[in-house]
Amino acid sequence: MSNKCQSTEVTTIGDRDTGFETGNTKHDWNLEKLEAGRKTIAEYEYESKPVVKGYANRTLFIDLDKNEIKEIPVTEDMKQKFTGGRGFGLKLLWDSIKPETRWDSPENGLVLTAGPMGGSTQYPGFGKTLSLTVSPSTDIICDSNAGGYFAPYMKFAGFDAVQIHGKAKDDVVVVIDGEENKVKIETGPDVEVNSHLAAEQLTHFYAVEDSEAARQRVAVVSAGKGAEHSYWGCLNISFYDPRRKVARLKQHGRGGLGTVLRDKKVKAIVARTKHFDGLTNAPLDADKVAEVGTKYHREIRDLDKDQCNMRTVGTGHLVEIMDDYDLLPTENYRFGSHPKANKIYSPHFYRIWTQVIPDGCWYGCTMQCAKAADGQKVMTGPYKGQVVTIDGPEYETLGCAANMSMWDPRWVLEFNFYCDTYGLDTISTGTGIAFYMEMYEYGILNKERCGGLELCFGNNDAVMEFIHRLAAGDNHEFIQVAGKGIRRVKDWLIEKGWGDPQLINDCGMESKGLEYSEYVTKESLAMQGGYGLTLKGPQHDEAWLIFMDMVNNQIPTFPDKAEALWYFPMWRTWFGLNGLCKLPWNDVEPADNAETDDPAKVPGHVQNYVEIFNGITGQNVDADGLIAQSERAYNWQRALNVWMGRGRRADDWIPYRSMGPVTEMEYFSRQERYDKQLVEKLGIPQDEVECMPLQEKMQKLYDWKQDQYQKLADAVYHRRGWTPNGVPTPQKMKALGFGDEAEMLAMLQQKIDEDEAAGLNEWGGKYQEDEEPPTTDMKYWEKW
């Protein structure tokens, strides 16, 4: 298929100096009315202090029950142990919640943080906001990251993090105001809720003057009506685009952060900075950072269009690749490809996305994968007829479209638009609907049970109708449960007695209560672990090992896979500690990367990050030192999972749909492959396999694959320094530098003792004579 475009098409960007006309619907925000309706409930004036080597050195604490606002200093100990970003968030939550805290408990904290490197402009991908809360889906902490301008502006305004506890009486806007050095809690009855309007309105309202530059210095965090009525609520983080003259949106998708925002009756969190430039993040050695950044810009300039083509199509290029490798989830992950998938390959969106615009979601990102479609007319729902800019679709949203058999780019854009503005995570929503569609196909759900919705694969109208009814707060039983996600629907279906519990549990793609993101892992054991042995649930941010495992066969043994499931989650976690995007690490590779010792690690870019980390913070760490930062945060988060009741082997359960063929249809679709596995992997003679009844073949494969996963978990837990039941050991925590965290260590020891008493400190795999578990010394950690 051709990837060409006519260069004359792109000259429609108009006047290059001042922007172009998107054709979007113009809104009259009536800023005077907004001002008149605004009431300040609480205000906190603070001393303006500059950022020092990447840190504001204080965090912000807000209690909406008491209307209390205060600042908390960041100590050197906190920086040493937790680095920043997600690490800071984990520390702040440990200090402020209880193990029984749930998403809607008043004491639950919604935390947004910056990292020390975030806010620098010289290297691509340096503007991420990290967010954390107790998730409605999982009942443990879920963390998320997104671009947009919020965290850097919050830091420049004066704070490395903000934590919001309690719930407001009426809807409020929280303002972190770097212009006046004040933090305010305000009410505003006319403030919009749905994000495509809220971000625009509040950007205009809080801009200190009527200029593009002033609007670029405002960032808005918001959710929407969908977040009020489901567990799939996402946070939208805005960034104002001075060429399009619109506020664009990036998403903290996973885990229900938007649900918590709206539960606390917060409509938006706004950060504005008085001023910023290339040195506001106060790097110690700005020269070094600029030097490394320029080198990387040139790499993107010269190589991106022949590698992943991110600048032109963003992550959308992955659809055709995944389809080709049988990894694109279709019909609820039943299959890995589809004859109609080429209808949503990236060339279709090439014509729709506006090109030749700096699309980076933070200044200086020349990978600029945040593509957007301008002048799109909304087809359904309350905004039908409006003309809007739609951010995306990114690969995950396209993967959801494939999963739901939505083979039309215009509908993908519609789904994308409404999920964003309603504050719904496209991944959770798409994977959820795909499950409901499969249940519909089997008659477990039907039109009556779904409140009139005909949720068949490919029924785009029904998808949009479901989303609109969800956002409208429809109280039909199905809508109410469906919006809580796959785990709750599974329980509901089983309780109603509407289908076989095994089928239901194995088809619904959730683990720990969170929906899966959009990759088929049936043929990659490493990636099954990459989804199942994660902290928050099956999100691919920790590891993406499919190619290493399946395509390049670089990690054949259990120890190999365990090593990869140690290194890559640690490395990828690092970005979230420092306020960075991980895409620039490996979506462009240096020209000589293939000749390095370990191309999968992209060592040339790891070295860039070492130099820049040291250049900003003035520290002197090496690549191992960066990994050590991550190990601390990673183990702390696993420990919090244990503390809150979901951090052991049983919680790392994954549905069989992620491992192998649940239905006969799936077995037949790849019969040659599965028969071969029975012969080669299970050692069953060929002629026996040929005569074996299908059900027996499926059962043998099932048993074997389940055992493989348990053996993988054994190897991974051991490598990570955890007990056989998956609990971080006090010995490991001490070695990481947490020796003085007495309360944490005591908690872990207590849990380990409980597991011991319950006989749970045993390996999960069934080891044959010629196989070895990670160790036979069952108290191995006590020797560390």
Added chain:
Amino acid sequence: MECEIACSKVLNKNEEGGEYSAIRIHEGKEGYVMTNCNMCGLCIDMCPVLALKRIKVGTVTLDKKACIGCQSCVGFCPRGVMRRAPDSVTPFKCIACGKCVEACPENALELKEVDLDEFEETVYSYLGVCE
């Protein structure tokens, strides 16, 4: 190089030439070679804060107050003539002031008008748009 010194006086308030000059002279195999901005304007589309503009006479200029030091223009310049001096994150570039022409003792430099349409292809191919 007299031209480089004259340039660095204008753009960086010093007489260092070299890294502080927009115009650079290198010794090639068959004599001296100049690298300098040809006002192609690709950088205009790279800037996230619209700090780069083409003024009426056609010169591409950088508003240093608006600049946020991201080096996107420096990195993407196809000729490497968007420069960054040591100890600064704000780039500088040729502003077609002509001081280098004046300073050259051999009259080897000239300031001349060019046709912008010649540059369109360069601009769009470097911005990542496929041919």
